[in-house]
Amino acid sequence: METGEFMRNLIIETPSLPGNFAKVALAIGTLEGDIGDIQTIKIGTLSTIRDVAIHCRNEEHLHTIVKAVNDIGNGIVVHAVTDDVLQAHEGGKIHMKSRMEIRSLGDLRRVYTPGVANVCEVIKEDPEQANYFTGISNTVAIVTDGTAILGLGDIGPVAGMPVMEGKAVLLDQFAGISGVPILLGTSDPDEVVNTVKNIYQGFGGILLEDIGSPHCFEIERRLKEELPIPVMHDDQHGTAVVTLASVISACREAGVKLSDSTVGQIGLGAAGLAISRMLMEYGVKEVRGIDRNEDACERLKEHGGTVAGSLEEVMSSSDIIVATTGVADLIKPEMVRKGQIILALSNPNAEIKPDVALKAGAAFAADGRLVNNVLGFPGIFRGALNANAKEITYPMLLAAAIAIVESTKSGDLVPHPLDPTVHENVAAAVERVASNK
Numbered sequence: 001m002e003t004g005e006f007m008r009n010l011i012i013e014t015p016s017l018p019g020n021f022a023k024v025a026l027a028i029g030t031l032e033g034d035i036g037d038i039q040t041i042k043i044g045t046l047s048t049i050r051d052v053a054i055h056c057r058n059e060e061h062l063h064t065i066v067k068a069v070n071d072i073g074n075g076i077v078v079h080a081v082t083d084d085v086l087q088a089h090e091g092g093k094i095h096m097k098s099r100m101e102i103r104s105l106g107d108l109r110r111v112y113t114p115g116v117a118n119v120c121e122v123i124k125e126d127p128e129q130a131n132y133f134t135g136i137s138n139t140v141a142i143v144t145d146g147t148a149i150l151g152l153g154d155i156g157p158v159a160g161m162p163v164m165e166g167k168a169v170l171l172d173q174f175a176g177i178s179g180v181p182i183l184l185g186t187s188d189p190d191e192v193v194n195t196v197k198n199i200y201q202g203f204g205g206i207l208l209e210d211i212g213s214p215h216c217f218e219i220e221r222r223l224k225e226e227l228p229i230p231v232m233h234d235d236q237h238g239t240a241v242v243t244l245a246s247v248i249s250a251c252r253e254a255g256v257k258l259s260d261s262t263v264g265q266i267g268l269g270a271a272g273l274a275i276s277r278m279l280m281e282y283g284v285k286e287v288r289g290i291d292r293n294e295d296a297c298e299r300l301k302e303h304g305g306t307v308a309g310s311l312e313e314v315m316s317s318s319d320i321i322v323a324t325t326g327v328a329d330l331i332k333p334e335m336v337r338k339g340q341i342i343l344a345l346s347n348p349n350a351e352i353k354p355d356v357a358l359k360a361g362a363a364f365a366a367d368g369r370l371v372n373n374v375l376g377f378p379g380i381f382r383g384a385l386n387a388n389a390k391e392i393t394y395p396m397l398l399a400a401a402i403a404i405v406e407s408t409k410s411g412d413l414v415p416h417p418l419d420p421t422v423h424e425n426v427a428a429a430v431e432r433v434a435s436n437k
Contacts, residue, residue: 006057006062007036007053007054007056008053008054008056008062008082008083009052009054009081009082009086010051010052010054010065010066010069010082011041011049011051011078011079011082012049012050012052012077012078012079013047013048013049013075014048014050014075014076015046015075015076016045016047021048023072024072024076027065027068027069027072028052028054028065028069030068031061031068033056033061033065034055034056035052035053035054035055036052036054037051037053038051038052039051041090041091047075049079051082051087051090062081066081089165092165093162093166093168094165094169094172094181119133131204131388135178136202136204137204137385138177138204139177139178139179139203140177140178140204140205140207140381140385141180141182141199141200141202141206142167142171142179142180142181142209143192143196143206143207143208143211144157144163144164144181144182144183144184144208144211145157145184145186145211146158146159146160146183146210147187147210147215148210148211148212148235148270149210150163151326151347151348154212157185158183160183161181161183163209163210164181165181167179167181167209167234167377168180168181170374170378171377171381174374174378174379174423175379175381175382175427176382177381177385179207180203182196182199187211187212187215189218189219192211192219193219193226196223197223197226200227200229203229204230205229205231205232205381205384206223206227206229206231206232207232207377208220208223208232208234209233209234211233211270212270213269214296214299216233216235216236216270217299219233220232220236224391228390229390230381230384230385230389230390231391231392232377232380232381232392233270234373234376234377235373236270236271236273237278237392237397238377238380239274239275239324239371239373240271240274240275240277240397241278241375241376242371242372242373242375242404243345243371244275244279244282244401245375245401245402245404245408245414246370246413246414247279247320247343248401249408249413249414250343250364250366251320251341253364253411254339254341254363254364256319256320256363258282258284259283259284259285260285261284261285261319261320262284262285262286262287262318262319263276263286263318263319263321264287264289264290264308264314264315264322265279265287265288265300265305265322265324266289266290266314266321266322266323266324266325266330266331266351267291267323267324267325267326268289268290268296268297268299269291271324272289272296272322272324273289273296273299273303275322276289276300276305277303278398279322280303280304280305282398284320286305287300287304287305287306288306288307288308288314288317289305289307289308289314290307290311290313290314311330311335312335315331315335315336316337318337319339319340320341320342320343321340321341321342321343322343322345323343323344323345323346323351324345324346325351327346327351328346328349328350328351329349329351329352329353330352331344331351331357332352333356333357333359336352336357337361338361339361339362339363340362341362341364341365342357342365342366343365343368343371344357344365344366344367344368345367345368345371346367346368347369350367350368352365353367354366366413370413370414371413372414372417374417375404375414375415375417375422375423376401376426378423378426378427379400379403379423379426380392380426382426382430383400383426383427383429383432383433383434384396384430386431387430387431387434393433395433396430396433396434399429399433400426400429400430402429403422403428403429403430404422404426407421407425
């Protein structure tokens with residue numbers, strides 16, 4: 001019987017004895033599984049770990065094969081079953097790599113002992129020299145407690161590590177910055193702040209990531225006050241920068257003057273509150289917000305926004321709608337006001353689908369697929385580090401948003417995230433503002 005197109009990769013460990021992998025192959029073949037590519041991941045003294053591609057009929061057939069391999073015994077174990085996405089994460093997405101090769105004893109003496117002692121003495125006499133003779137000024141800590149990972153919620157820092165590694169990849173590729181994930185085993189603001197304060201000297205900046213609301217607000221505020229290096233919570237300000245850029249672009253497309261507009265912010269969590277504050281810093285006429293959480297509404301009022309009485313009131317009284325609730329189809333077509341701009345940013349399912357909003361009379365509508373933080377945070381940190389900035393300020397964030405808009409082609413909401421010029425433009429704009437402070 002032929003196998004189908006269902007394919008998975010098995011991570012199989014076998015004792016390092018002749019014939020053990022042949023037993024694995026026999027077990028798979030007996031059950032009519034088809035072995036594809038085989039990649040050796042690790043050869044140890046006692047065992048070998050291989051990544052084995054298996055073609056089979058379906059999930060049930062796969063489970064039967066996995067059981068048969070595990071039943072061989074004698075130390076033969078299937079450690080994991082992966083697909084293409086999981087396979088891309090095998091071994092992690094990042095690693096620390098030397099910028100210099102050691103090819104001679106002379107190289108060794110310059111890089112390590114005894115030459116390195118001279119560099120230590122230079123930094124001892126003038127700590128600022130560490131910016132030039134170490135990688136500190138080009139390294140950012142990516143700090144998480146795992147309480148707000150993507151749309152998955154509080155799944156813990158270890159489960160969130162793939163996201164932190166992804167951030168590190170983006171910092172490296174788009175801004176040439178070394179990102180180092182820091183996983184915290186606590187969400188207590190005092191412990192988080194003290195931990196970061198105790199390690200910050202090894203970093204040029206702190207990127208707070210996937211830390212839940214409301215404790216994210218206190219943690220960021222205190223770290224910004226107490227550390228002499230840039231600190232930014234990306235879920236707040238990275239999202240807000242790209243959202244502001246999107247709103248400006250949408251207004252241009254729809255012929256709406258943003259400074260004369262009332263913005264309705266639906267959802268006042270970490271992202272929603274930060275978006276509201278960014279829009280007010282930019283200079284919109286008014287921000288009206290709504291959230292089921294009364295504390296979130298109070299935070300909006302503290303920052304100068306207006307709390308609306310109901311969703312219907314926000315929809316009927318606002319020229320521009322930004323929604324960040326995570327609730328699919330929350331906005332009904334009959335709520336849409338003719339001529340409105342609607343950015344329903346929740347992923348993967350928007351509060352209202354763009355085509356539905358446009359059909360209901362919206363002048364412009366988009367969802368969150370294009371509004372990606374990657375357009376902001378690499379360039380923001382690159383610019384801040386280049387300027388040796390001590391903090392990330394609203395003028396720097398506004399400059400980043402304008403740079404994104406100026407990098408956007410006519411007819412697009414935002415630039416393509418893989419366009420390197422976007423990140424260069426954002427970095428340059430942030431650096432100019434930080435340097436002229």
